[in-house]
Amino acid sequence: MxxxxxxxxxxxxxxxxxxxxxxxxxxxxxxxxxxxxxxxxxxxxxxxxxxxxxxxxxxxxxxxxxxxxxxxxxxxxxxxxxxxxxxxxxxxxxxxxxxxxxxxxxxxxxxxxxxxxxxxxxxxxxxxxxxxxxxxxxxxxxxxxxxxxxxxxxxxxxxxxxxxGDGGEVAEPVAPPVPVPVEAERVRAIADIARSGESTVVLLGAGATREQGLLAASRIAAATGVKVFVETFPARLERGAGLPAFDRLGYLAEQVQWQLTDVKHLVLVGAKAPVSFFAYPGKPSELTPDGCEIHVLADLGEDTAKALADLAEAVAPDTAPVLQDPVRPEMPTGELTPQNWAPVIGALLPENAIISDEANTSGLMIPMTTVGAPRHDLLTLTGGAIGQGLPVAVGAAVACPDRPVVCLQSDGSAMYTISALWTMARENLNVTTVILNNRAYAILRMELMRVGAEGAGPAANSLLDLAKPDMDFVKVAEGMGVPATRATTAEELAEQFAKALAEPGPHLIDAIVPSLI
CATH class of the missing domain: 3.40.50.970 (Thiamin diphosphate (ThDP)-binding fold, Pyr/PP domains)
Incomplete structure (x- = not known):
């Protein structure tokens, strides 16, 4: 061998x-x-x-x-x-x-x-x-x-x-280290904080954004009044009807600062204290309020879900979690906009779906329009390096061949790894990709203003423009073996999305939306 x-x-x-x-x-x-x-x-x-x-x-x-x-x-x-x-x-x-x-x-x-x-x-x-x-x-x-x-x-x-070389030998599996349990003293200390009546936020991260952790966090919040947030970019967040619904921390520093206004205690569960995504002139990097104490219930490598369950038993032994009711948005009509395409996804998202989300600026409404959809998993852009959405969808579809995968993908970052469509076709993966085609690096247009760069004119704006020439994602997808259509209205998107979900194998919809910026 x-x-x-x-x-x-x-x-x-x-x-x-x-x-x-x-x-x-x-x-x-x-x-x-x-x-x-x-x-x-x-x-x-x-x-x-x-x-x-x-x-x-x-x-x-x-x-x-x-x-x-x-x-x-x-x-x-x-x-x-x-x-x-x-x-x-x-x-x-x-x-x-x-x-x-x-x-x-x-x-x-x-x-x-x-x-x-x-x-x-x-x-x-x-x-x-x-x-x-x-x-x-x-x-x-x-x-x-x-x-x-x-x-x-x-x-x-x-x-x-x-x-x-010859002489290879097959080795027996090696048991990985088990997660470290959180000591009871730490759980008791956090329980005292949760019961103190002071403004407290619990931030959920690695290992805490699945069903067990979410149910425990909801019990804690219901019993003590603490606020619960999920980190901005969770690796995998289970959500939808029948599960607790928590907001994620915002992407923009100003959003996070508003969410943490007057908070006295920040409790981390598999997460880090929030910092600004980038540095901005005259603005802080750390986003926790002045005077806010940071506490760690469970760190990376520790059993976060068990720590939350123990905390729930300490402060909420007889409290039930608050679960999201089933609710679907009304189906929109008219020309596609950055606001009305998202309700189409929420209205039609199938049971047990997996969403690979790299919609970026066009996807701001997706958390709200899918919160009461049937239970699903959300995979987000954890490290901010664009070009993740299509490949992650490939991997999720290989891992879960019986589940529908929906890839929400912005146009600029799609081009980084567009060849993933070929692998979808080759493997006949059940992935429906919606390209949010606003013909711009819209997020960079926003950042150009936010960093206070002076003198930005035609040359700068041209560098962030993807419309010269327009990219034809229908032709690109079809050239790689993926059936594709184009939608310019909410009605067209709804019809095409429903049809793609009903048919096996990969599909792509080129959804033409105006840029927010």
Whole structure:
């Protein structure tokens, strides 16, 4: 058995059954080994940013890592933006990064690069396999490291000669560390704060935005009057009718400051204290009010859901959670606007859907229009590196083939990873993509004003304009094998969205909306 076979067999034995890949010469023995291990599903993408984003979406929904197969340092570099998002989402991913044969590295071949430096940027677990016999154990260790709560990126570098060498051994799975329980004294201290009557906010983050955490947080709020918010960009938020509904912290610093007005205590549950997304002249970076005390109920790596449940038992033993009633928005009519397209989604969102949301400025109304829709999962742009929406939708659809995936995607960021449509078609994934086509980098138009840049005129505005020439997403999608239509009115969007949801496989709707700015 060669090293590649032992690696793949160990991954499968450790629960990793999908590998998103864009391979090259140094990975050919891994590719060949897929026929020897049919339990591993290989999913081809045409760009490494789709590979890594799909692995992110997969793991967010499957609660276990996918593998990626990346071609040396340049392949790793191409995937880094969506690995940044995955790191911020605390997503477990096992990257297998091919490298030159050990004896070849000293010749400084054209693709030679500093893979270790790239791996370090992910703030994860890193190892290079140095001999064929140890590859299986390296793979088992990588999976366990990726599954370390709340999840992280594991990078395993596989030199070509180690991959093709004989003597590979399959390793037994390694149990990952279990989440650290929160001590009772800390729970009691937070309970005292919640019962104090002083203005208190509980901020939910990693591990706390699923059903168990949401139900406990709702009980706490109902019994004590504390406010509960979800972090601005949750990795996975369960929401909809029958679950507690909490607002997310705003994107703009001014929104967060308003939400936290006069708050005396901020309790963090798998989250960090909010800071401004960017620096702005004359404005603070920290967004907690002056005099606000910050407390940690459960930190990353601790059992956040259990900590919330313990806190609920302490302050709300007989209190029931407040659940969102089913409610749908009225179906709008007329020309599409940034306001009226969102109610169409809320009115038609199917049961058990998964939303991959990168609608950006056009999607401001989506949280409100879908709050009472049937229960669904929301996956957001955790790290702010655009080009996530389409790949994450790919991964979510692979992880949950029986659930409808709705990708809400802005036009500019769609172009970063538009080749994800080809993978959707190749794999016949049940993804309905709605492109919010306002022909502009609208969010950057807003930021141009917010940073106080002076002298912005035609040259500056032209740099943020996507209408010269217009992009035809219908032709782009059809060219990649995805059926596509264009909607200019709410009625057309409703008809096309309903039809796409009713048909298996991928679909794209090019929704033409004016820019907010």
């Amino acid at each position: 060669n090293g590649a076979q032992s690696l793949i067999r160990t991954l499968v034995g450790s629960g990793v059954e999908v590998c998103f890949a864009n391979p090259g010469t140094s990975e050919m023995h891994f590719v060949a080994a897929l026929d020897a291990v049919p339990e591993m599903r290989g999913v081809l993408a045409l760009f490494e940013g789709v590979v890594t984003g799909a692995a992110d979406g997969y793991a967010r929904m499957a609660d276990r890592p996918a593998a990626t197969l990346l071609h040396l340092g340049p392949g790793m570099a191409n995937g880094m933006a969506n690995l940044h998002n995955a790191r911020r989402a605390h997503t477990p991913i096992v990257n297998v990064i091919g490298d030159h044969a050990v004896y070849h590295k000293g010749f400084d071949a054209p693709l030679e690069s500093d893979i270790d430096a790239l791996n370090g940027w992910t703030h994860g677990w890193n190892r290079t396999s140095t001999d064929t016999a140890s590859v299986g154990q390296d793979a088992a260790d990588a999976v366990a490291a990726a599954m370390t709560a709340p999840g992280r990126i594991a990078n395993l570098v596989l030199p070509a000669d180690v991959s093709w």
